[in-house]
Amino acid sequence: MHVSLDISQTQKIALTTELIQHLEILHYSGAELEGYIYEKANDNPLLHVEDSKFQKSYKDVLQLSSVFSNNRSSNLSEKMDSIQTRLAQKDSLEPYLLEQIPMHQNLSKKDLSIIKYLICSLDDRLFLDIELEEVAEKFKTTTEHVEDILDLFQTFEPIGVGARSFTDYLLIQIDRDLTAPSLARDFVKFELENIATLSLKILSKKYRISIKETQEILNYIKNLNPLPILEDMFKPIQYIVPDAEVIKRNGQWIIQLNRKYLPTVSISNTYVDLLESDPDPKTKKYYQDCLKDALLLMQGIEQRDKTIYSLLRVLLEKQQDFFEKGMQEIKPMRLKDASIILGVHESTISRTIRSKYIRTPQGTYALQSLFTKGLVNNSGKMDSVSYVKRRIKELIDSENPDNRLSDQQITDILGEEEIQISRRTVAKYREELNIFSSSKRVYISIK
Numbered sequence: 001m002h003v004s005l006d007i008s009q010t011q012k013i014a015l016t017t018e019l020i021q022h023l024e025i026l027h028y029s030g031a032e033l034e035g036y037i038y039e040k041a042n043d044n045p046l047l048h049v050e051d052s053k054f055q056k057s058y059k060d061v062l063q064l065s066s067v068f069s070n071n072r073s074s075n076l077s078e079k080m081d082s083i084q085t086r087l088a089q090k091d092s093l094e095p096y097l098l099e100q101i102p103m104h105q106n107l108s109k110k111d112l113s114i115i116k117y118l119i120c121s122l123d124d125r126l127f128l129d130i131e132l133e134e135v136a137e138k139f140k141t142t143t144e145h146v147e148d149i150l151d152l153f154q155t156f157e158p159i160g161v162g163a164r165s166f167t168d169y170l171l172i173q174i175d176r177d178l179t180a181p182s183l184a185r186d187f188v189k190f191e192l193e194n195i196a197t198l199s200l201k202i203l204s205k206k207y208r209i210s211i212k213e214t215q216e217i218l219n220y221i222k223n224l225n226p227l228p229i230l231e232d233m234f235k236p237i238q239y240i241v242p243d244a245e246v247i248k249r250n251g252q253w254i255i256q257l258n259r260k261y262l263p264t265v266s267i268s269n270t271y272v273d274l275l276e277s278d279p280d281p282k283t284k285k286y287y288q289d290c291l292k293d294a295l296l297l298m299q300g301i302e303q304r305d306k307t308i309y310s311l312l313r314v315l316l317e318k319q320q321d322f323f324e325k326g327m328q329e330i331k332p333m334r335l336k337d338a339s340i341i342l343g344v345h346e347s348t349i350s351r352t353i354r355s356k357y358i359r360t361p362q363g364t365y366a367l368q369s370l371f372t373k374g375l376v377n378n379s380g381k382m383d384s385v386s387y388v389k390r391r392i393k394e395l396i397d398s399e400n401p402d403n404r405l406s407d408q409q410i411t412d413i414l415g416e417e418e419i420q421i422s423r424r425t426v427a428k429y430r431e432e433l434n435i436f437s438s439s440k441r442v443y444i445s446i447k
Helices: 017-027 030-043 053-065 074-079 082-098 109-119 132-138 143-153 166-175 184-190 192-196 200-207 211-222 228-232 269-277 281-318 320-325 335-342 346-353 385-397 407-416 423-432 438-446
Strands: 047-050 244-249 252-257 264-267 357-360 363-366 374-376 382-384
Touching: 017 281, 017 346, 030 047, 030 281, 082 109, 109 132, 109 143, 132 143, 166 184, 184 192, 184 211, 192 200, 200 211, 244 281, 252 281, 264 281, 281 320, 281 335, 281 346, 335 346, 385 407, 385 423, 407 423
Parallel strands: 244 357
Antiparallel strands: 047 264, 244 252, 357 363, 374 382
C-alpha cells in the first residue's frame, strides 16, 4: 500500500460577527442607519442615543413637507375620491422636483424653463405626457436639445420620473443599476414579447447564451418595478440629505462627512455601574453581551465613515475634472477600479455607494452616478459612453444628406479616432439616441 501526503494551500475569508455588522452598517443609507441605531438602542440598555437639534428640526420639516402625508383621517378619506387624491399628490410632488433643479448649476434660463414645463407635463404615474417635438416648438429649439434636457430630468428622484413609456421606465431602472446583467437592456428593448411568453430557448439561441444565463436575466427583469410610481404614490418621498460634502478652499479639496443629521451614540455609565455591581453571573453575562454589541455598533459607524471618506479621496483623485467642471467631464470608472485602489472587495464599494449622496460645487449627486461605463480605446484609456454617443450624434448631424453614414462607416471613423467599438454597439447607441438607420434617414430626406 502506498501512502502519500499532499499539502495544498487554500485561502478563505472568515466572516466574523464584527465584519458582518460592519458591512451591514456600511450598506445603510443615512435614514436607514438612523432607524437601525434607535432599534439597537431599544434592545440594549447600555446604549445612550441623543438626538441632535438638527435632527429634530429635520424631522419637523419632513413631517410638515412630506410629499404624501400619512396623517389621513378616515372622514377625510371618505370625502375624497381617488382622482382628487392623485391630483393633490401630484401638486405636492412638483415643488419636490423643482427643488432638485438648482443641483445642476450649468443650466441656461431656457433649459430651466424646459425642465419646469416637463414637470408640469407629467401624468399621474409621473410619465411624460407630451411629445418632445411639441416642447421644442414651444421653446423654439431642437428636439435633440429637449432630449438632452429630458435625459437630465430623468436623473431626478424618484427613479423613473419623466419616462415616456413602460419600456422606457424599465430601461431607466436598468441604466441606473451598475449590477444589471449586460443583456438586460436588449431584452427589455427588443424582446418583451418573448419575455412575456418565457421563450427561453429562443432568447438563448438568439443571444448565444446558456439557458441558465437567460433565466437569470429574465428573473432580474421580473424583479424590476413595473409601475413603481403608482406604488410609491402613497409613500413619503424623503428629501435628499448628503452624506458628505466636497469643497475647495485655497486651492485644496476638503472632504466633510455629514454626521449632524444622525443621532449621537454613547455608552450609558449609569447602566454600566448598575450591571457591574450586580453579583449575579447571569447579569454579568448579559452586561458583557450588551457592552460588546454597543461597541460593535459604535465601531461599525466609525468604520462606515472611514470607508466613505477613503472612497471620496479616490473619487477626488480620479474624477477631478468632474468636481471642477461638472457631469459633462465625468470619466469612465468601474466599481472594480475603486476596489483595487482601496484593497477591498467590489461588493464593499457597492455597499458604500448605495443610497448615498455627495454635495459638490457642481450640485448634489448620488455616489452611484460617479461610476460610469466606458469603452477602451487603442491607447488603453477609456472613453465614457456619453462621449461616444455624443460623437455618434455629431457625425450623423454633419453627414452629407446625399451620402448618409452607415453604422459600419461610423464604426470605422470612430476606429480612426482610436475608439474601439463594434458596429452592433454603434447601432445600439444610435437607437438609444432615437436616430434612424442610414436607409431610413435617406427615405425621410427624399420624402
